[in-house]
Structures are given as C-alpha cells and as structure tokens.
Amino acid sequence: MAQDLNRLKESASQTAGPYVHIGLTPNFCGIEGIFPDDLGASLVSDQTKGERISVVIRVFDGTGSVLKDALVETWQADAEGLYNSPSETRGAADPAFSGWGRFPSDMESGEIRFETIKPGPVPFPGGRMMAPHINLWIVARGINLGLATRLYFGDEEAANAEDPVLARIEHRNRVPTLIASRDGDIYTFDIHLQGEMETVFFDI
Amino acid sequence: MKNQRPETGGFFQRDRAWQPPALTPLYKTSVVRSPQKAPIAFPHTPSEITGPTFGHGILGALDNDLTLNHARSGESAIGPRIIVYGRVLDENARPVPNVLVEFWQANAGGRYRHKKDGYLAPLDPNFGGCGRTITDEDGNYSFRTIMPGAYPWPNGINDWRPAHIHFSVFGHGFVQRLITQMYFEGDPMIWKCPIVGTIPDRRAIEGLIAALDMEATVPMDARAYKFDIVLRGRRSTLFENRMEGN
Numbered sequence A: 001m002a003q004d005l006n007r008l009k010e011s012a013s014q015t016a017g018p019y020v021h022i023g024l025t026p027n028f029c030g031i032e033g034i035f036p037d038d039l040g041a042s043l044v045s046d047q048t049k050g051e052r053i054s055v056v057i058r059v060f061d062g063t064g065s066v067l068k069d070a071l072v073e074t075w076q077a078d079a080e081g082l083y084n085s086p087s088e089t090r091g092a093a094d095p096a097f098s099g100w101g102r103f104p105s106d107m108e109s110g111e112i113r114f115e116t117i118k119p120g121p122v123p124f125p126g127g128r129m130m131a132p133h134i135n136l137w138i139v140a141r142g143i144n145l146g147l148a149t150r151l152y153f154g155d156e157e158a159a160n161a162e163d164p165v166l167a168r169i170e171h172r173n174r175v176p177t178l179i180a181s182r183d184g185d186i187y188t189f190d191i192h193l194q195g196e197m198e199t200v201f202f203d204i
Numbered sequence B: 001m002k003n004q005r006p007e008t009g010g011f012f013q014r015d016r017a018w019q020p021p022a023l024t025p026l027y028k029t030s031v032v033r034s035p036q037k038a039p040i041a042f043p044h045t046p047s048e049i050t051g052p053t054f055g056h057g058i059l060g061a062l063d064n065d066l067t068l069n070h071a072r073s074g075e076s077a078i079g080p081r082i083i084v085y086g087r088v089l090d091e092n093a094r095p096v097p098n099v100l101v102e103f104w105q106a107n108a109g110g111r112y113r114h115k116k117d118g119y120l121a122p123l124d125p126n127f128g129g130c131g132r133t134i135t136d137e138d139g140n141y142s143f144r145t146i147m148p149g150a151y152p153w154p155n156g157i158n159d160w161r162p163a164h165i166h167f168s169v170f171g172h173g174f175v176q177r178l179i180t181q182m183y184f185e186g187d188p189m190i191w192k193c194p195i196v197g198t199i200p201d202r203r204a205i206e207g208l209i210a211a212l213d214m215e216a217t218v219p220m221d222a223r224a225y226k227f228d229i230v231l232r233g234r235r236s237t238l239f240e241n242r243m244e245g246n
Helices: A020-024 A157-162 A172-178 B188-192 B202-206
Strands: A052-060 A071-076 A100-104 A112-117 A133-139 A147-153 A179-183 A186-192 B081-090 B100-104 B130-134 B140-146 B151-153 B159-161 B164-169 B178-184 B209-212 B223-226 B229-231
Touching: A020 A071, A020 A100, A020 B100, A020 B164, A052 A071, A052 A133, A071 A112, A100 A112, A147 A172, A147 A186, A172 A179, B100 B140, B130 B140, B159 B188, B164 B229, B178 B229
Parallel strands: A052 A186, A147 A179, B081 B223, B081 B229, B178 B209
Antiparallel strands: A052 A112, A071 A100, A071 A133, A133 A147, A179 A186, B081 B140, B100 B130, B100 B164, B151 B159, B164 B178, B209 B223
16 A cells, blocks of 8 residues: 545536526526626627637537537637636736637527637647637536537638647548638537537547 | 735546546437547647636625525525535645636426426526525635425436536636536435436545535524535646746
C-alpha cells in the first residue's frame, strides 16, 4: 500500500432532461417573475467591439430529426482573441462582451439563432494560433454527458488549414462537420449527434 | 475577496469509465442521440481553461428559496419543506468559490411547470420550480425548497423517476461544466430508474444521493439534506512551462 492521494471523483453527470428550460431558461418556457431575464440570452451590446455576425444552429438526432428540446451554451473569445475570465492571463478582454451565451432550441422549428461577434484567434499550447472558433456545449434529453464541440468559420480557410485542433482529426472527411457556412452575415451550423455526418465531438 | 493568483492549469482528464456512456439503451432516448464515433482529445487551451463568471449582483433575494419565489404574497409552495446545502469542490478536494449553481425540480406531486409535462398530478400555483445561487468563498451553497415527488415517464410501460433535483454547475473553466441530478437518501426508487442506471459504477450513483442531516435542520420548519458536488480538478501550473506573457 502507498499513501492515499486524497483526491475526489467528479460527480457523475445525468441528462438535463426534457424540462431543462425550467432551470436554465425559465422565462423562455413561460415561468416569468422569478428571474428578470434568462442568463446568456444576448451576447452583444452597442459597446461590444468586433464584427457583428448571426449564427444559426440546429441539432439533429440519428434519424435526421431536428431536436426541439436541446440547449446549447456558447463560449468564445472577444474580437482580440481574449476570454472574459479570471483565468485569462494574456490581457483584459472587452468588458462589453461576456463571451458566454445560452440558447434553447425553438420548440417548433428546433432552430437556435443568436447575434455575436466574430472571435479573434486564440493560442494553442506552444504558441501556434488556433483559427477563430466558438466553443459549444450541448445538453438535452437523451444526452447523458454534455457534448463539447467547436464552431469554426467557413470563410477562414487559411486559418482553419493551420488550426492545431482541426489537424488532430484523423479522418479528414470529418473536418467539415466543424465548419459553419457563411451566407452574408449569417453562419449556419448543423450538429449531427449520430450517423454518417456525425459531428466531431471532443474529449476535453 | 482573497487576493489569489488565478488558476490557469489544464484540467484532469475526465474519467469516462466513471461517467455514463453516451449509448445507454435502457434509457431509450439516448439511442438516437448518442454519438457513435470516439471523441477527439487535445491539450487544454485558453478556450477550455477559461470560463464565464457570474457576480452575486445577478441574484434576487428569493432566488434560493423555491418555497417562496413563485408564491403569492403570504403563501408558500405545498410539500415537505427542506433545505439543500453542500459544497462545490474539485477533484483536489478544494472548494470552488464564486460559481453559479442552478437547480430545478418537479413539485410535491411530481409535476413540472412545463408545457411538455402532462402528468395527472396538478400544478401548485405557488411553485415555479427553479432557483439559483452562487457559492461563497469556501464553496458553500444552500437553498430552500419542497421535496419533489416521484413521477412516471414514458420509457418502459411502468418506469418512474425517483424524487430528484436537477443541478447545473459552473466551474472556473468551461470544461468543468456539469449537469447532474440529486437523489434522496433511502429512496428505493433510485435503484429502479433507467436514467440513474446509465451510471456504470455504484459508487458514482451513491455520490449523487444527498444525505439526511438532522443537525442542519431548522426545528419546527425544515429538514436538511447535504449534497456536495465535485467538479474536475486542475493541474498545478508550478512545474509547467510558462506560455509567453505568463
């Protein structure tokens, strides 16, 4: 026997369930008057620096049906590539941009649509730069442990080609599952939980 | 607030043998919502190490009291009155201060205030079902609520959820993000539930069962349950190469 390391185990995850809105977006599901607003419902204000963009996300199951009960949280750097977080050591992020959003799928269309700014590049360990990206965390009924993925931008071809995370994807035909297509100021990103077009998820 | 150097190390690898797998056929909804390909790992970058923060200023006076925060003046929610308290810790057994903890639950009859819930049990006009708080400097949190009811759900022809409270917890890094459910000590329904059963290790399930704590009760008012939550631990940066500017 050796000494005990005295570490704890992470609490086990359980599904967010079909009623996740009650806890995380109560105003969205008609429970008004408890919290003034749903947290993370909007990302940008007039003061936020950077290029305004719209993002449309849909989440599909293995049958090709769109989820109408998913919830996606977004976490991104500001226009200069800095995170608004105490753990950010490289500088002070734009105080008018929290970088975090929380968006439930529309209960009829399944669509998620939000306004944000295009993030700047963020370094990978060792100093190489990653292409601009938005970190996504997806929970829903039937998802036992929240799924992590990233949204990259289709018009950043050169940066995407150099991105050290995308470079880790052995099956190159899966890389496009992480790249949102641009049409005007709107980026569209479809997440497939399963099937031939299954999105790359991360073990991070 | 203590003046401490922010922690910037990467997080411990998640133990995927301890966490529920994506595909758990006895919980039927997981079958078409479970990725089938292996998730891809990479070393943590600022995108994983950083995370959002929430100030105490977002909290209203009744945010941590579900017995009152949706109740008419002078009234309160129906059900056994309880206090749920505990700490948010990391895998190094250190407290995680100043993080947002959100919770939601069914009412005492097992009915959610949600248009997708058609269970026979009635809504309680004085119960909304959600609350939130932020941990203090020692990682402590607490809230008041009523004991939620068990309820049937469409999975097998006679599956029931044990009484439970949903928890959403933030850490200091976005990859510490966790959603889970708290169960109640002594409930025989826990071991019959297909959603509980997605967790492969019995010890991990026991880690989600809150303990009745008679010493923390408020006599003639509410019993207390203790529920600690553990988030992923963070490596020390003591011996790591400093990135430029660090």
